[in-house]
Amino acid sequence: METKGSRSPAMTDVARLAGVSHQTVSRVLNDHPNVKEQTRLRVRAAIAELNYRPNRAARALVTGRSQLIGVVARNSMLYGPASMLTEFEQAAADAGFAVSVGSVRELDRDSISAVVERHLDQRVAGLVVIAQVASATEALAEIPADVPVVFIDGDPAAGRSLVTVDQVAGARAAVRHLLEAGHETVWHVSGPTEWFDSAGRIQGWRQTLQEAGREVPPLLSADWSAAEGYRAGQMLARMPEVTAIFAANDHLALGVLRALHERGRRVPHDVSVVGFDDVPEASYFIPPLTTVRQSFGDVARAALTLLLGQLKDETGAAETVIVPAQLVVRESVAPPA
Amino acid sequence: METKGSRSPAMTDVARLAGVSHQTVSRVLNDHPNVKEQTRLRVRAAIAELNYRPNRAARALVTGRSQLIGVVARNSMLYGPASMLTEFEQAAADAGFAVSVGSVRELDRDSISAVVERHLDQRVAGLVVIAQVASATEALAEIPADVPVVFIDGDPAAGRSLVTVDQVAGARAAVRHLLEAGHETVWHVSGPTEWFDSAGRIQGWRQTLQEAGREVPPLLSADWSAAEGYRAGQMLARMPEVTAIFAANDHLALGVLRALHERGRRVPHDVSVVGFDDVPEASYFIPPLTTVRQSFGDVARAALTLLLGQLKDETGAAETVIVPAQLVVRESVAPPA
DNA sequence: TGTGGGAATGTTATCGATAACAATGCCCGC
DNA sequence: GCGGGCATTGTTATCGATAACATTCCCACA
Numbered sequence: 186m187e188t189k190g191s192r193s194p195a196m197t198d199v200a201r202l203a204g205v206s207h208q209t210v211s212r213v214l215n216d217h218p219n220v221k222e223q224t225r226l227r228v229r230a231a232i233a234e235l236n237y238r239p240n241r242a243a244r245a246l247v248t249g250r251s252q253l254i255g256v257v258a259r260n261s262m263l264y265g266p267a268s269m270l271t272e273f274e275q276a277a278a279d280a281g282f283a284v285s286v287g288s289v290r291e292l293d294r295d296s297i298s299a300v301v302e303r304h305l306d307q308r309v310a311g312l313v314v315i316a317q318v319a320s321a322t323e324a325l326a327e328i329p330a331d332v333p334v335v336f337i338d339g340d341p342a343a344g345r346s347l348v349t350v351d352q353v354a355g356a357r358a359a360v361r362h363l364l365e366a367g368h369e370t371v372w373h374v375s376g377p378t379e380w381f382d383s384a385g386r387i388q389g390w391r392q393t394l395q396e397a398g399r400e401v402p403p404l405l406s407a408d409w410s411a412a413e414g415y416r417a418g419q420m421l422a423r424m425p426e427v428t429a430i431f432a433a434n435d436h437l438a439l440g441v442l443r444a445l446h447e448r449g450r451r452v453p454h455d456v457s458v459v460g461f462d463d464v465p466e467a468s469y470f471i472p473p474l475t476t477v478r479q480s481f482g483d484v485a486r487a488a489l490t491l492l493l494g495q496l497k498d499e500t501g502a503a504e505t506v507i508v509p510a511q512l513v514v515r516e517s518v519a520p521p522a
Numbered sequence: 523m524e525t526k527g528s529r530s531p532a533m534t535d536v537a538r539l540a541g542v543s544h545q546t547v548s549r550v551l552n553d554h555p556n557v558k559e560q561t562r563l564r565v566r567a568a569i570a571e572l573n574y575r576p577n578r579a580a581r582a583l584v585t586g587r588s589q590l591i592g593v594v595a596r597n598s599m600l601y602g603p604a605s606m607l608t609e610f611e612q613a614a615a616d617a618g619f620a621v622s623v624g625s626v627r628e629l630d631r632d633s634i635s636a637v638v639e640r641h642l643d644q645r646v647a648g649l650v651v652i653a654q655v656a657s658a659t660e661a662l663a664e665i666p667a668d669v670p671v672v673f674i675d676g677d678p679a680a681g682r683s684l685v686t687v688d689q690v691a692g693a694r695a696a697v698r699h700l701l702e703a704g705h706e707t708v709w710h711v712s713g714p715t716e717w718f719d720s721a722g723r724i725q726g727w728r729q730t731l732q733e734a735g736r737e738v739p740p741l742l743s744a745d746w747s748a749a750e751g752y753r754a755g756q757m758l759a760r761m762p763e764v765t766a767i768f769a770a771n772d773h774l775a776l777g778v779l780r781a782l783h784e785r786g787r788r789v790p791h792d793v794s795v796v797g798f799d800d801v802p803e804a805s806y807f808i809p810p811l812t813t814v815r816q817s818f819g820d821v822a823r824a825a826l827t828l829l830l831g832q833l834k835d836e837t838g839a840a841e842t843v844i845v846p847a848q849l850v851v852r853e854s855v856a857p858p859a
Numbered sequence: 860t861g862t863g864g865g866a867a868t869g870t871t872a873t874c875g876a877t878a879a880c881a882a883t884g885c886c887c888g889c
Numbered sequence: 890g891c892g893g894g895c896a897t898t899g900t901t902a903t904c905g906a907t908a909a910c911a912t913t914c915c916c917a918c919a
Contacts, residue, residue, distance in 0.1 A: 238643060242580075242582035242644070243579075246577065246579045246583055251579055262604055264599060274597075274623050274625050275597055283623075283644060285620045285622045286607075286611050286621050287611075287615065288615075300615075307579070307590075411805075411806035436802075439803055439806050439807075440806045442806075443806045443808055465773075466773055469748035469749070470776075471779065471808050473780075
């Protein structure tokens with residue numbers, strides 16, 4: 186059976202060659218029950234002979250839903266979001282879905298809405314939103330109710346399906362570790378304060394100090410970069426009273442380490458430092474960094490599970506999954522000198 | 523005009539409300555010439571009133587081509603690939619394309635083929651392959667000739683459209699810098715040798731030493747991680763003759779720095795170190811790392827330009843774009859003590 | 860005045876798949 | 890023997906868009 190011109194073989198071509206209806210071909214491809222084994226083999230042979238390739242667009246048109254999952258994330262080379270995206274894509278592929286990535290330069294409502302619109306044009310099967318600020322929740326308030334949405338690191342108070350790491354507990358563990366090492370109080374270099382992650386870590390830091398009856402020092406607010414960590418570190422290194430620092434991520438901690446080094450403040454002899462994230466390089470900082478591990482893989486897989494659950498079960502009940510964080514003790518913490 | 527049940531409004535609904543044919547609605551949406559302004563406004567008003575959303579699947583079915591670009595990349599949290607993906611997605615979105623990500627756990631032919639198959643099922647408009655080994659070229663040998671493909675960091679000898687950083691020149695600059703600082707020779711910690719990137723850097727290192735009439739030391743082969751850099755560094759730190767090290771990326775260099783520190787080999791006083799990539803944290807290493815910058819953004823944008831060129835012009839002539847690398851001098855290099 | 864070409868719009872067909880409904884034959888139970 | 894139910898398969902319709910071709914009107918030029 187020669188197809189005309191350059192047109193790829195369709196199901197009707199397979200059907201003709203196998204001597205069945207195109208519907209039967211569809212049944213074979215979709216593992217419908219009630220197809221004779223003999224028929225199935227005949228169809229499979231025709232598929233192989235014609236090198237038939239299904240057209241996902243045709244299926245999406247009929248079903249109203251593509252086999253794509255749309256991801257909304259901030260344009261960022263941060264280790265966390267990049268890791269999560271990679272892990273998510275892998276898990277989605279294993280479940281038979283392709284992942285379409287839409288990133289925004291800034292986490293403002295208009296930017297997010299534009300990306301969401303593009304995904305909806307594709308009739309995505311669902312959306313995963315990796316955005317840690319309130320504007321993301323707002324931007325997604327008006328999408329069709331039949332599109333499943335899962336937030337990663339979103340707003341715990343938004344009443345939407347959410348997977349998040351226990352930021353408060355992670356911060357508490359870091360601060361407690363420093364207090365138990367003998368430090369009087371702990372200074373905190375935070376990420377951007379409007380991010381839910383940052384807010385959770387700030388909260389955990391404050392609570393732990395207050396519960397221990399320790400002074401809560403002023404907050405040093407930063408972004409997530411080593412540059413900002415360095416800037417904050419340059420201030421902290423000038424204060425002899427500063428003996429313990431909890432940085433909101435490992436890259437901030439790296440900048441802090443550098444600033445301390447420049448002013449001859451030895452780590453951990455003079456100042457102890459704890460990070461957050463456990464990036465792969467953290468154990469090769471000088472000194473190897475004590476940090477709080479977020480399992481980005483667990484987060485990504487939990488998000489996919491929630492999303493697939495929503496696809497199957499259209500009740501739309503919001504669920505929250507909290508992934509624990511773990512303290513990873515290395516060599517950047519010692520008792521005060 | 524009320525639509526029945528939950529069906530979204532289609533072009534035919536817009537047409538009915540605006541009192542034109544559905545073809546005219548399509549013309550308005552696709553900015554066809556030969557539509558009266560008055561007609562256009564009427565259609566636009568109907569689109570807004572009905573909150574019409576185009577269905578990309580329908581368009582893909584008719585045209586045989588979706589508005590998706592498929593990316594094939596290794597499952598990796600490496601800064602380079604993650605950066606390129608992010609930059610590429612941004613550039614593609616600006617050009618009206620969505621990006622579907624397909625990652626592989628290993629860069630073997632079967633894994634890559636499976637991902638490519640998934641993309642072809644989606645009738646992607648084109649493919650971008652971020653894979654630096656020969657198996658990627660093989661896996662893509664048999665795809666339909668009408669699907670544009672651009673390799674990033676692929677095989678220069680494969681005769682396919684390619685964007686790559688000038689690895690040889692980058693390595694030459696690094697090694698030359700160390701020689702000009704007065705070092706007798708330069709040791710090299712490479713990435714995986716079967717990667718084209720690594721091979722280029724090894725070649726640049728070797729050539730520069732040979733042309734300068736210097737001894738070429740044995741190669742220390744690694745992967746791309748700080749852990750492997752540390753392992754190699756533990757060996758190099760034991761050799762008093764080692765005064766200059768060129769590491770194949772910044773994370774390898776970080777591991778080397780750590781190993782040197784542990785054995786009291788001061789950087790740059792006793793040993794000079796140069797990395798490759800210029801990750802954002804490199805300037806906050808202790809000491810701030812001299813490195814070779816790859817502009818991942820330029821690479822990504824060049825790849826998109828090549829791909830869009832192929833979409834427009836079906837001649838399929840392979841092109842290669844070489845993006846220059848730049849030496850970034852910081853504080854990790856000094857003359858031998 | 861007549862003809863041709865272009866602007867503007869419409870009608871019909873098509874893309875390739877699944878949904879929905881139809882048809883047939885066989886087997887089992889009453 | 891007849892009727893009902895189930896296995897198996899087929900026919901018809903549909904999804905929403907663009908492609909392809911058709912139609913009409915108006916203007917300009919010969």
